[in-house]
Amino acid sequence: MIAFHDVHKTYLMGETRVDALQGVTVEIPERRLAVIMGPSGSGKSTFLHLAGCLDTPTSGRVSYNGTDLGTLSSRGRADFRAKSVGFVFQKFNLIPNLSALRNVEMPLLLQNASASDARKRALDALATVELGDRIHHRPSKLSGGEQQRVAIARALINDPKLILADEPTGNLDTQTGQRILLLLKALVEKGKTVIVVTHNPEIAESADALVVLRDGKVESFSTSEGRGGHL
């Protein structure tokens, strides 16, 4: 379980102070699909960054299976990110001059995996997202949905327990969005914990847990049981 306890996140930019999260307390179940919704600027990406240990709260606690992430050393945090978290960023963050295959291999190579092992696993991950026939394409030669799937393959490459996806269907047509949704659900069936930020009501509908943020606060939290269930 990922638990947020009275989490505040304040960004300071010169004179300007933004209270992006203001006392968020919520428990995200494991091995489930959780969805974060809310208007632009409500703190969704900030929430995801804190859940994935990419950033630290200004105050409050984020814990993963009872371990307070705030007590980890910077090495411990880096380890947690590398081994347990797969992040699909709001803006894909693919490296433009590398092929799909090289983009997906990169996290493994950075962790000193052997070139042959990295290649094999990257090919597997690209096959999982049904991009086996686009492995030599650079991001600019791929459609938005294909780029998104490369980003998902890259997030899966370390076989992380926790997959965090920031608007993975953001600019995609309904059919492509549907495919990404099926992919995320398949990951949950394989035992992964998936947290998705989305504006897509269809994804929200099929979530096991739904957090709605507004102005940095939890406006509502519901589970599929509470909404009549779906699984």
Ligand SMILES: Nc1ncnc2c1ncn2[C@@H]1O[C@H](COP(=O)(O)OP(=O)(O)OP(=O)(O)O)[C@@H](O)[C@H]1O
């Ligand atoms: N690194 C930062 N420095 C300063 N302010 C920030 C930073 N990141 C986010 N903010 C501010 O914090 C607030 C919450 O941002 P966040 O990115 O979490 O919103 P969001 O819900 O993901 O919005 P969107 O739907 O537009 O992606 C916004 O007002 C934003 O301007």
Ligand SMILES: [Mg+2]
């Ligand atoms: Mg965002």
